[in-house]
Amino acid sequence: MKMKGKKKVIGVICVVVVLLLTVIPFSISAVLYEMTFGRYETEEPYLRDISEFDGLEVERVSFQSKEENELAGYLYTHQGVQSYEGIIVLAHGLGGGGQNSYMDVAHYFTSNGFLVFSYDATGNDNSEGKSVRGIPQGVEDLEQAIAYVKTDAKLKEYPICLFGHSWGGYSVANVLSLCPEIKAVVSCSGFNRSTDLIEAQGRQMVGDVINILLPYVRLYEKIKFGEYADTTATEGFEKSDAAVYIVHSQDDTTVLSEYGYDLYHQKYANDPRFQFCLFEDSGHNFVYYSNEAREYVAQFNEGFSEYFETHELTAETRVEYIHEHMDKQQAFALNEELFADFLEFYRNSIGS
Numbered sequence: 001m002k003m004k005g006k007k008k009v010i011g012v013i014c015v016v017v018v019l020l021l022t023v024i025p026f027s028i029s030a031v032l033y034e035m036t037f038g039r040y041e042t043e044e045p046y047l048r049d050i051s052e053f054d055g056l057e058v059e060r061v062s063f064q065s066k067e068e069n070e071l072a073g074y075l076y077t078h079q080g081v082q083s084y085e086g087i088i089v090l091a092h093g094l095g096g097g098g099q100n101s102y103m104d105v106a107h108y109f110t111s112n113g114f115l116v117f118s119y120d121a122t123g124n125d126n127s128e129g130k131s132v133r134g135i136p137q138g139v140e141d142l143e144q145a146i147a148y149v150k151t152d153a154k155l156k157e158y159p160i161c162l163f164g165h166s167w168g169g170y171s172v173a174n175v176l177s178l179c180p181e182i183k184a185v186v187s188c189s190g191f192n193r194s195t196d197l198i199e200a201q202g203r204q205m206v207g208d209v210i211n212i213l214l215p216y217v218r219l220y221e222k223i224k225f226g227e228y229a230d231t232t233a234t235e236g237f238e239k240s241d242a243a244v245y246i247v248h249s250q251d252d253t254t255v256l257s258e259y260g261y262d263l264y265h266q267k268y269a270n271d272p273r274f275q276f277c278l279f280e281d282s283g284h285n286f287v288y289y290s291n292e293a294r295e296y297v298a299q300f301n302e303g304f305s306e307y308f309e310t311h312e313l314t315a316e317t318r319v320e321y322i323h324e325h326m327d328k329q330q331a332f333a334l335n336e337e338l339f340a341d342f343l344e345f346y347r348n349s350i351g352s
Contacts, residue, residue: 025212025213025216026216026219026220028213028216029213029216029217029219029220030216030220032213033134033198033217033220033221034131036198037123037131037132037133037134037135038123038131038132039123039124039129039130039131039132040094040095040096040097040098040123040124040125040132041097041124041125042096042097042098042100042101042125043096043097044319045319045322045323045326046096046101046322046328047100048100048101048103048104048328050103052103052328052329053103053104053106053107055078055079055080055107055111056076056077056078056079056103056106056107056110056111057076057077057078057079058074058075058076058077058106059074059075059077060072060073060074061073061074061075061148063119063144063145063147063148064144065122065127065128065129065137065140065141065144066140066144067122067129067133069122069127069128069129070127070128071119071120071121071122071127071128071141071144071145072098072119072120072125072126072127073117073118073119073145073148074099074106074117074118074119075115075116075117075155076103076106076107076109076110076115076116076117076118077110077115078107078110078111080111081110081111081113083113084113084114084115084158085113085114085158085159085346085347085350086114086115086158086159086160086161086183086346086350087114087115087116087117087149087155087158087159087160087161088109088114088115088116088117088160088161088162088163088346089116089117089118089142089145089146089149089160089161089162089163089172090102090105090106090116090117090118090119090162090163090164090168091118091121091138091142091145091162091163091164091165091167091168091169091171091172092118092120092121092124092164092165092167092168093165093166093167093168093169093285094132094135094138094166094167094197097120097124097125098119098120098121098124098125098126098127099118099119099120099125100125101332102118102165104332104334105163105288105334106118108334108339109163109343112343114161114343114346115155115158117145117148117149117155119141119145121137121138121141121142122137122140122141123137133224133225134194134221134224134225135167135170135194135195135197135198135221136194136221136224136225136228136229136231137225137228138167138168138170138171138174139170139171139174139175139178139228139231140225140228141171142162142164142168142171142172142175143175143178143179146160146175146179146182159183159350160181160182160183161182161183161184161185161186161346161349161350162175162182162184162185162186163185163186163188163342164185164186164187164188164190165188165189165190165287165288166188166189166190166254166255166284167197168188168190169187169188169189169190169191169255169260170187170190170191170192170193170194170196170197170233170260171190172185172186172187172190173185173187173190173192173233173236173237173244174193174194174231174232174233174235174236175231175236176233176236176237176239176240176242177231177232177235177236177239177240178231179240180239180240180241180242182240182242183242183243183346183349183350184242184243184244184245184345184346184349184350185242185243185244185245186245186247186342186345186346187233187244187245187246187247187260188247188248188287188288189247189248189249189252189254189255189260189284189287190233190246190248190255190260191233191255191259191260192232192233192234192259192260192263192264193231193232193233194221194225194229194231195214195217195218195221196255196259196260197255197259198210198214198217199214199259200254200255200256200259201254202214204253233260233264234263234264234267237264237268241273242273242349243273243274243275243345243348243349244264244268244273244274244275245274245275245276245277245341245342245345246260246261246264246265246274246275246276246277247277247278247279247287247288247338248260248261248277248278248279248287249278249279249280249281249282249283249284249287250278250279250280250281251280251281251282251283252282252283252284252287253283253284254284254285255284257278261276261278264276265278275345277338277341282294288334288335288338288339289332289333289334289335290333290334290335290336291335292330292333293330293331293332293333293334296327296330296331296333297331300325300326300331303325304321304325307321308321
């Protein structure tokens with residue numbers, strides 16, 4: 001009887017150990033993951049309107065995600081352009097809503113002879129979805145957007161290039177594993193694999209504790225997203241002949257360069273398919289904007305802080321201040337030299 005009692009105690013201990021080492025950390029990771037990725041809308045005072053961009057036109061379309069959510073697509077053209085050299089599919093970043101804030105990018109490329117197809121990823125702005133679901137969803141939705149372009153009667157004749165920033169920078173590189181026919185990719189402030197962003201942000205918040213949770217996060221992503229959780233940018237580069245242009249800034253604290261740029265540069269610096277551009281102090285959100293734009297925003301933020309030292313800060317007063325004091329044309333002026341380089345890169349890549 002004593003031996004049976006000991007065996008029972010040992011069995012209970014084993015169950016508790018298993019729960020402590022596997023089930024509980026996995027459950028915590030799954031809950032935290034779902035809490036992290038909500039639904040995102042572009043803030044009203046930052047919404048761009050097509051009337052702000054001379055000659056820019058847009059046709060609203062829709063296509064389905066693999067989860068059968070209806071995603072909003074936007075085909076941008078320019079009144080002054082009669083024929084186009086190719087089409088650029090644009091993948092937006094995470095947390096600020098969908099593609100609306102990239103309208104300036106669409107304007108630049110369309111006015112210089114490229115169609116632009118952008119979209120709101122799942123759980124963003126005008127697309128369906130209770131949440132963005134997770135990082136690999138970016139690759140899923142981009143693959144669906146590319147499939148739409150490849151099968152649309154008006155668009156399928158054009159060579160396809162990609163442009164992405166942050167989450168979009170990750171997506172445009174990773175999707176090459178699934179769409180090797182892409183001609184060229186510009187990846188700004190991107191990262192190599194889905195959990196890199198979680199690791200980078202988690203390490204800032206909880207330090208090395210993130211190392212305990214990462215294996216469970218990866219397992220949860222694998223269960224939720226299947227093959228899309230396994231892709232990496234470097235794998236995409238190896239499976240594709242696409243030309244690749246990597247942009248990053250050394251002072252980026254959202255996506256550290258070690259999670260993307262440094263890795264790619266170490267491996268591909270001498271590969272003629274690849275171009276690299278590393279800024280010193282362009283940050284994350286403004287990596288492809290002009291120095292004047294960054295200076296303007298810094299001054300705006302300083303004025304904002306000073307104003308609300310003596311005025312009540314509420315959601316309403318914040319919106320009012322932005323409407324009254326922000327000049328979006330100045331705040332979001334593109335780095336024209338960099339974009340001219342992008343344009344030449346795309347043209348060389350498609351042989352136009």
